[in-house]
Amino acid sequence: xxxxxxxxxxxxxxxxxxxxxxxxxxxxxxxxxxxxxxxxxxxx
Numbered sequence: 001x002x003x004x005x006x007x008x009x010x011x012x013x014x015x016x017x018x019x020x021x022x023x024x025x026x027x028x029x030x031x032x033x034x035x036x037x038x039x040x041x042x043x044x
Contacts, residue, residue, distance in 0.1 A: 003016045003022065003039065005031045005032065012027070012028055012030070012031035014038070022035070
């Protein structure tokens with residue numbers, strides 16, 4: 001199960017694959033790091 005990132009007015013929102021909100025990030029790279037960290041913790 002992978003999450004996804006949505007660009008929103010100058011920042012990025014990170015969600016789980018089922019649509020649960022995880023966090024916001026200032027850059028896409030930061031959002032990707034947050035998503036990868038979540039995936040490693042909860043999926044692996």
